[in-house]
Structure formats: C-alpha cells, structure tokens
Amino acid sequence: MKLIKQLPGINRRAALLSSLAMLPLLSASLPSTYALAQARDPLPSWNEGATKASILDFVARVTTQGGPDFVPVDQRIATFDNDGTLWVEQPMYIQLAFALDRVKVMAPIHPEWKTKQPFAAVLDGDMKALAASGEKGLVEIIAVTHAGMTTAEFEKITSDWLATARDHRFKRPYTELVYQPMMELLAYLRANGFKTFIVSGGGIEFMRPWTERIYGIPPEQVVGSSIKTRFEMKDGTPTLFRLPEVNFVDDKTGKPIGINEHIGRRPIAAFGNSDGDLEMLQWTTLGARGPRLGVIVHHTDAVREYAYDRDSHFGRLDEALGAAAVNRWTVVDMKKDWKRVFAFD
Amino acid sequence: MKLIKQLPGINRRAALLSSLAMLPLLSASLPSTYALAQARDPLPSWNEGATKASILDFVARVTTQGGPDFVPVDQRIATFDNDGTLWVEQPMYIQLAFALDRVKVMAPIHPEWKTKQPFAAVLDGDMKALAASGEKGLVEIIAVTHAGMTTAEFEKITSDWLATARDHRFKRPYTELVYQPMMELLAYLRANGFKTFIVSGGGIEFMRPWTERIYGIPPEQVVGSSIKTRFEMKDGTPTLFRLPEVNFVDDKTGKPIGINEHIGRRPIAAFGNSDGDLEMLQWTTLGARGPRLGVIVHHTDAVREYAYDRDSHFGRLDEALGAAAVNRWTVVDMKKDWKRVFAFD
Numbered sequence: 001m002k003l004i005k006q007l008p009g010i011n012r013r014a015a016l017l018s019s020l021a022m023l024p025l026l027s028a029s030l031p032s033t034y035a036l037a038q039a040r041d042p043l044p045s046w047n048e049g050a051t052k053a054s055i056l057d058f059v060a061r062v063t064t065q066g067g068p069d070f071v072p073v074d075q076r077i078a079t080f081d082n083d084g085t086l087w088v089e090q091p092m093y094i095q096l097a098f099a100l101d102r103v104k105v106m107a108p109i110h111p112e113w114k115t116k117q118p119f120a121a122v123l124d125g126d127m128k129a130l131a132a133s134g135e136k137g138l139v140e141i142i143a144v145t146h147a148g149m150t151t152a153e154f155e156k157i158t159s160d161w162l163a164t165a166r167d168h169r170f171k172r173p174y175t176e177l178v179y180q181p182m183m184e185l186l187a188y189l190r191a192n193g194f195k196t197f198i199v200s201g202g203g204i205e206f207m208r209p210w211t212e213r214i215y216g217i218p219p220e221q222v223v224g225s226s227i228k229t230r231f232e233m234k235d236g237t238p239t240l241f242r243l244p245e246v247n248f249v250d251d252k253t254g255k256p257i258g259i260n261e262h263i264g265r266r267p268i269a270a271f272g273n274s275d276g277d278l279e280m281l282q283w284t285t286l287g288a289r290g291p292r293l294g295v296i297v298h299h300t301d302a303v304r305e306y307a308y309d310r311d312s313h314f315g316r317l318d319e320a321l322g323a324a325a326v327n328r329w330t331v332v333d334m335k336k337d338w339k340r341v342f343a344f345d
Numbered sequence: 346m347k348l349i350k351q352l353p354g355i356n357r358r359a360a361l362l363s364s365l366a367m368l369p370l371l372s373a374s375l376p377s378t379y380a381l382a383q384a385r386d387p388l389p390s391w392n393e394g395a396t397k398a399s400i401l402d403f404v405a406r407v408t409t410q411g412g413p414d415f416v417p418v419d420q421r422i423a424t425f426d427n428d429g430t431l432w433v434e435q436p437m438y439i440q441l442a443f444a445l446d447r448v449k450v451m452a453p454i455h456p457e458w459k460t461k462q463p464f465a466a467v468l469d470g471d472m473k474a475l476a477a478s479g480e481k482g483l484v485e486i487i488a489v490t491h492a493g494m495t496t497a498e499f500e501k502i503t504s505d506w507l508a509t510a511r512d513h514r515f516k517r518p519y520t521e522l523v524y525q526p527m528m529e530l531l532a533y534l535r536a537n538g539f540k541t542f543i544v545s546g547g548g549i550e551f552m553r554p555w556t557e558r559i560y561g562i563p564p565e566q567v568v569g570s571s572i573k574t575r576f577e578m579k580d581g582t583p584t585l586f587r588l589p590e591v592n593f594v595d596d597k598t599g600k601p602i603g604i605n606e607h608i609g610r611r612p613i614a615a616f617g618n619s620d621g622d623l624e625m626l627q628w629t630t631l632g633a634r635g636p637r638l639g640v641i642v643h644h645t646d647a648v649r650e651y652a653y654d655r656d657s658h659f660g661r662l663d664e665a666l667g668a669a670a671v672n673r674w675t676v677v678d679m680k681k682d683w684k685r686v687f688a689f690d
Contacts, residue, residue, distance in 0.1 A: 074563060151605060195565075208609045218419060219609030220540075220565075226606060231598035231624055237632030238624070240605050247606075253576035260496060260585050261571060261592075262607060264553045264564030279576055279583070287582030 042188040044339070045181040051337040054330045055185070058293040062268065063192050069291040073193040077267040079259060079280060080186070082200035082207060082224075084273040084315040085297050086215060088167070088177040090306040093314055095206050096138075097174075098161050102145040110144075143244035147227055151205060151240040159209045172344065175214050180343045182271075182297075186215055194269070199223045199259055201251035201276055205242075223262045225250045251276045256283035269293040278320040281329060294329035296320055301335035304345065387533040389684070390526040396682040399675045400530070403638040407613065408537050414636040418538040422612040424604060424625060425531070427545035427552060427569075429618040429660040430642050431560065433512070433522040435651040438659055440551050441483075442519075443506050447490040455489075488589035492572055496550060496585040504554045517689065520559050525688045527616075527642075531560055539614070544568045544604055546596035546621055550587075568607045570595045596621045601628035614638040623665040626674060639674035641665055646680035649690065 046052040061069035062076065083089035103113070103122045113119035118137030121129035130137065146154070167177055186196050196217055198207060204224030211217045226247040229240040250258040256279050259267065270277070270284035273296060285292040298317065299308050310318035324331050334341065391397040406414035407421065428434035448458070448467045458464035463482030466474035475482065491499070512522055531541050541562055543552060549569030556562045571592040574585040595603040601624050604612065615622070615629035618641060630637040643662065644653050655663035669676050679686065 074557070077565075204606070204609070212419070220422075220607065222609060229602050229605060231601045231628070233627065238601060238627045240601060256576045256583060256585060257574050260574060261549070262565065264549070264567060282578065282583045283576070 042191070043181065043184050045184055047337055047339050049337060051330055051332055055293070055295070058269070058291060059189065059192050061291055071268055071290060075265070075268065076189075076192070076194040077197065077263060077265060078189050078194045078269040079197045079199040079223075079263075079267045079271070079284065080182075081272040081274070081277045081280070082198050082202050084299065085271055085277070086178055086182050086186075086198070087174070088305065089315045090299075090308065090312075091169075091314075093202065094174045094177075095202050097165070098158065098206070099141050099145045101161060101165060102157070103141060106144065139246075142227075146203065146206075147242045147244035149242055151229065151242060154205055154242055155209050158206055162210060170342075170344075175210055176344060177342065178214060179297075179338070180340055180345070181338045183215070183343070185271075186217070189269070190216065195221065197221045197223060197259075197263060197267070199250065199255050199270075199280055201225055201249070201254075203227075204250075223250055223258045225254075253279045255280035259283060269295070271295045271297070272320065273297040273299065274315040274317045275320045276315075278323055281320065281323070281327070285327060285329065294324070294327060295332060296324050296329055297332045298334060300333050301338070301341065303335075304338075304341045305334065307335075387536070388526065388529050390529055392682055392684050394682060396675055396677050400638070400640070403614070403636060404534065404537050406636055416613055416635060420610070420613065421534075421537070421539040422542065422608060422610060423534050423539045423614040424542045424544040424568075424608075424612045424616070424629065425527070426617040426619070426622045426625070427543050427547050429644065430616055430622070431523055431527050431531075431543070432519070433650065434660045435644075435653065435657075436514075436659075438547065439519045439522075440547050442510070443503065443551070444486050444490045446506060446510060447502070448486060451489065484591075487572075491548065491551075492587045492589035494587055496574065496587060499550055499587055500554050503551055507555060515687075520555055521689060522687065523559060524642075524683070525685055525690070526683045528560070528688070530616075531562070534614070535561065540566065542566045542568060542604075542608060542612070544595065544600050544615075544625055546570055546594070546599075548572075549595070568595055568603045570599075598624045600625035604628060614640070616640045616642070617665065618642040618644065619660040619662045620665045621660075623668055626665065626668070626672070630672060630674065639669070639672060640677060641669050641674055642677045643679060645678050646683070646686065648680075649683075649686045650679065652680075 043052060043055070061067060062071040064070055080086055083093050087094065100122050103119055107113055107123055110119070113123060118130055118133035118141055121133060122141065149157070162173065162175060165174060166172060167174055170177060190196055198211060198215070198217055198221065200207060200223070202224050204222055204226045207224055208219040208222050211222050212219065228243045228245045228247045230243055232239050232241055248254065248258065252275070255277065259280065266288060267284045268291065270280050272280055277296070281294040281296070285294040296317070298321070299306050299315070301307060308315065309321065310316060321331070323329070332338070388397060388400070406412060407416040409415055425431055428438050432439065445467050448464055452458055452464070452468055455464070458468060463475055463478035463486055466478060467486065494502070507518065507520060510519060511517060512519055515522060534541055543556060543560070543562055543566065545552060545568070547569050549567055549571045552569055553564040553567050556567050557564065573588045573590045573592045575588055577584050577586055593599065593603065597620070600622065604625065611633060612629045613636065615626050617625055622641070626639040626641070630639040641662070643666070644651050644660070646652060653660065654666065655661060666676070668674070677683070
C-alpha cells in the first residue's frame with residue numbers, strides 16, 4: 001500500500017487501490033506490496049502457536065507465486081459452517097430461538113396451540129416437553145414459522161426479529177455474537193484472494209439478509225438448508241411463496257452436495273465445528289491434489305463462551321474430532337488459541 | 346487505460362490494471378478513466394438502432410453515480426439463459442446431441458438397446474420414433490447418459506465430448522457456436538460492475554466445465570437443472586455419485602426459484618429467448634423499484650443462424666414475445682440487430 005501512496009499525481013487511483021476490495025487481485029500479482037500491508041498481524045485476536053501458524057502457513061503457501069503449492073485466485077474457495085463456527089449456537093441454534101419467539105408472536109391467531117403440542121410446550125416455556133416432541137415437533141414448528149408467506153415477507157420478519165431480539169446470557173443482539181477471530185480470518189482470506197462461502201445447516205433465507213453486513217459474505221455465497229417455494233404472479237407482481245416442504249438439508253453429507261450444487265468446485269479450505277461438518281471437511285481435504293486446509297473450532301471455553309463437544313445436543317463434536325487427528329486437520333482450542341472471543345470482550 | 350500506461354515505473358501495476366478483471370471495480374470509482382476505455386464501441390457486433398441504444402442507455406443509467414437510477418455494484422446482477430440466448434439450440438439442444446452421441450458410445454455394453462425404445466430410435470437415427478417416445482423416453486435417455494457415475498467422471502465425459510464433437514451444419518465445435526454479440530454484452534456488463542450469471546434449463550454440470558473459459562462465467566455463477574447426487578467415501582476418497590433422479594428443473598417458474606436459491610437477490614437485468622424465460626424476466630423486471638432491463642433474443646435469421654419462434658420444438662417463443670410488448674422488454678431482432686452472429690462469421 002505504501003508503495004502506491006508514494007507515487008505522485010494518482011490520488012484517485014491510490015484511494016481505489018487501498019480499498020479492501022482490491023486486495024484479492026493485488027495479492028495475486030504484487031507479493032511485495034502485499035507483504036508490506038501484512039506487516040501488521042492479520043489475525044490479532046489469535047494467540048501465537050501451532051494453530052495460528054498452520055493457518056498463516058497454508059495461506060502463505062497457496063499465495064506464493066512460483067511456489068510448489070501456489071493456487072490460482074479463482075480456485076481459492078473457502079467454506080465456513082455458520083452455527084458454532086462463525087457465531088454462537090448455545091444454548092440453542094439462534095434460528096431455533098427465532099422460531100420459538102415467532103410461535104409466541106403468532107399464538108393469538110392460533111388459540112388451538114394452547115393445548116396442542118409442540119406449540120403448547122413452546123408457549124409454556126417447557127423445554128422438556130418440547131424436546132419430547134422430537135424431530136416431528138421441530139418440523140411442525142419450522143413449517144408454521146418459516147412457511148406460509150412470500151420470501152420478501154420472510155426476509156422482513158427475520159430482519160425485524162434480529163434487530164430487536166437479545167441473547168439471554170450476553171444481553172446483546174445475536175449478530176454481535178460472532179467470533180472476532182473468525183471475522184479476522186474471513187477478512188484475511190479474502191485479502192489473499194479467497195472467495196469465502198457459508199455452508200450451513202441453517203436456513204439459507206434466514207442467513208442471507210445479514211451475512212453481507214456482518215460477515216462480508218454476499219447472498220450468492222451463502223449455501224444453506226431450504227424449503228420449497230412456488231412462483232406466482234399476484235396482481236402483476238411476481239412473488240415466491242414459501243411452502244411447508246423441505247427442499248434441501250445442508251448438513252452432514254448434504255454439505256458436499258450443497259457445495260457441488262452451489263459452488264461447482266471443491267474448496268481448498270473448510271472450517272467447521274461439529275460432526276455436521278465432517279463430510280464438508282472430507283470433500284475439501286481428501287483425495288485432492290494440492291494443499292488443503294481443514295479446521296475444526298473446538299468449544300473449550302466455558303467462561304468466555306461455552307465448552308461442549310460429544311455430549312452436546314447442538315453442535316455435537318465427536319466423529320469429526322477423531323477424523324481431525326487422522327487427517328491432520330487443524331483443531332482450534334478456543335480457550336487457548338483465541339485472545340478474545342467477541343468484539344465486545 | 347491509456348492514462349495508466351503513461352505513468353512511468355509502475356509496469357506491473359499497469360499490467361494488472363489493464364486486465365479485464367479489474368474493470369468492474371474501476372468502473373465504479375473512476376468514471377473518467379472508464380469513459381476513456383469505453384470511447385471504443387463496447388458492442389461492435391451490434392448494429393446501431395433502438396435495441397443497442399436501449400442496452401447502452403440502461404447501463405449508462407445504472408452506473409451514473411449521483412443519477413436517479415444509480416445501482417450500487419453489489420446489486421448489479423444480470424442473468425442469462427444459455428440455449429438460444431448465448432449459444433445455438435437448433436436443430437436440437439446441444440446437451441441432447443451429447444446424450445444421443447453418448448447412447449451410441451454406450452450401446453456395445455447394452456445389446457438390449459437394439460430392440461428397446463427409446464434407445465433403438467437413437468441407434469437407428471430415427472428422430473420420428475424418438476419424438477414418439479416423448480418426455481418419458483427423454484428422461485430414460487438422460488438417466489442412462491447423465492447418471493451412474495461420479496461428478497468427476499461426468500465432467501471428464503462431457504469435456505471429452507465437447508472437445509471432439511462437431512455441429513453438422515457449421516462443422517465446428519459447439520463451443521464456437523456462441524453468439525459474438527452476446528459475448529460482447531457479457532464483457533460489457535462485467536466491465537460496468539455487473540456480476541453475470543447463467544440461469545439455464547440445461548444441466549448445471551454439463552455447463553460448468555466450460556462456462557468460465559467460453560463465457561467468463563465461473564462455476565459458482567451457473568444455475569441450471571440438476572439430478573440428485575449421493576456422497577460416498579470410497580477407499581478414503583470422497584465422491585459424489587450421480588443418481589438417476591431429477592433434483593431441480595431450472596425452466597419456466599423454476600428460473601425465479603433457481604435464482605432465489607442460488608443468487609438470493611433479484612437480478613436487475615435478464616436475457617432470454619423463449620417462453621422458458623418468461624418467469625425469469627417477470628421476476629427481474631416487474632414489481633421492483635429502480636431500473637430494470639428485460640431482453641429477448643428473437644431468432645429471425647435463417648441465413649446466418651435459424652429463424653424460429655412459436656412453432657419451434659426447441660426454444661418455443663410465443664407467450665414471452667407477447668409479454669415483451671406489454672412490459673417494454675427489449676426484443677433483439679437477430680437479423681436486423683446483429684452485425685455478425687458468430688466470431689467466425
């Protein structure tokens with residue numbers, strides 16, 4: 001960056017060149033200039049150690065032109081799980097918190113819910129009865145809270161909720177419960193020419209309204225679970241109406257399928273935190289030529305966030321942790337590797 | 346571009362800046378530099394007239410910063426149908442030509458096909474019998490030629506076919522049967538900050554291996570029809586196996602659904618050529634705020650290409666042509682509006 005600013009008479013271009021948007025392209029062609037910009041630590045919220053080193057080393061290798069591990073910019077695809085990898089997933093998935101709140105908002109026009117499960121459990125705040133309703137109960141809740149409106153209406157409902165809802169423990173909007181080290185990692189990868197994607201079991205339309213603002217990831221780079229929609233012309237206006245029918249579940253084996261469907265090429269780096277991410281990490285790192293990076297965020301910090309793995313209901317991590325050892329994936333020990341967890345820490 | 350090249354001592358950056366890849370970013374911030382680059386006609390294969398003017402005018406309006414119709418770069422989404430809009434779709438869809446050729450290649454290991462429809466019709470070159478087998482026959486042909494292998498194997502099969510197959514009329518590889526005016530249009534839109542997507546009824550994995558090379562459109566910006574896949578670990582290697590089961594049909598009402606699923610926001614410009622594109626153009630242009638461009642390519646040139654519309658089996662254009670008049674979509678009269686059709690003309 002400095003190099004450019006020293007040149008006289010090209011102020012407008014200098015301003016342009018120093019914008020973050022240019023970094024991906026610059027990094028590919030101007031290693032020396034880029035090295036200057038990176039003299040500052042690109043991952044200040046990560047403690048020094050093997051974990052941080054493995055990430056920095058990978059990025060250095062794939063971006064070193066002429067090096068044995070160089071990867072052209074257009075193939076630098078990185079995929080990130082969302083719940084538990086980019087933001088908090090305890091005490092329950094944030095989207096589930098939305099669905100439960102939504103049941104309460106809708107209850108006045110559904111008096112029958114007072115005595116009908118799983119809705120009565122939600123209205124009574126009876127988490128045990130809710131859990132007893134199982135997956136069938138959950139699907140019913142998703143159907144009434146996520147379907148029966150147009151895509152535009154659903155976007156407004158979720159955006160309004162996110163603007164006002166607060167997490168009970170941290171007393172903050174959910175969009176502040178994103179991990180600061182991962183925000184730095186997203187920016188660092190993009191600054192090195194990576195295209196960053198979300199590949200989440202969460203609802204694709206639940207995430208898209210805010211991923212660009214919060215993560216710098218535009219809607220077209222968000223892959224997630226979805227329900228079916230129906231196209232209709234209503235009074236000359238085209239609408240997509242959300243139907244109570246599952247279209248795609250972007251979890252476990254669904255993740256490589258979703259990656260193939262949406263991105264159409266294999267990532268060279270993938271980041272997850274649970275068994276739901278196992279197949280995405282396999283698809284990214286195994287049986288492929290060239291350097292690959294697989295990373296698992298292990299929640300080990302009960303004080304600053306949560307500590308959980310194999311016994312957790314949300315974000316269960318067991319098989320993928322075993323696979324990490326076998327496949328040399330990087331395991332982030334949140335307590336040890338992260339200097340801070342949230343931007344507000 | 347000239348302005349930049351005159352500056353001494355920054356050859357590497359100059360080379361970088363003059364690359365086409367930078368134009369989208371430049372155009373947003375450097376109207377004066379950009380105006381220089383655009384002094385040459387950006388659409389040289391388009392004849393002057395109302396059609397060309399409507400496209401140039403739309404792009405000028407959405408890129409004029411401070412103007413009433415300005416659209417920020419991240420919202421400049423343009424979607425293109427493929428068959429009949431970017432490349433030839435007569436005398437049959439090119440993907441169908443692939444499927445029929447593939448049946449012939451596979452015939453030796455399927456001796457039963459000699460007497461079994463629709464395969465016997467394909468092997469005998471009996472197009473009438475093939476047509477009589479209807480959609481059911483077509484689905485059977487797609488199932489045996491497009492499923493039963495991994496995604497990597499299918500990519501190799503289609504790439505090998507495209508490298509050697511020749512169109513009967515033009516005696517050229519199919520990838521040369523792309524419309525030169527549309528190639529200029531794609532580049533022109535990207536130079537003006539647009540992100541260009543394909544939204545085609547064709548198979549998503551049939552297109553992706555070559556869209557970047559031929560159209561400059563990367564795999565992740567290709568939306569199409571698809572079959573289901575199954576993730577499997579085979580001897581430690583992850584694979585996606587293609588199943589003989591339809592996943593998504595990206596045609597008619599499927600186009601806005603596919604756009605919503607893959608892109609997650611509405612385009613501001615859409616380009617099609619048949620009734621299969623009607624709903625995409627509606628979704629793009631109707632009931633939305635701000636400037637919108639809908640374009641229909643009308644095949645009117647039997648000498649240089651083909652002339653067809655409402656009576657055609659492939660690329661039928663009837664209802665969408667009526668809607669074009671009502672909704673003020675631009676209709677390209679291929680014979681009148683295109684100076685040349687193919688790069689080899």
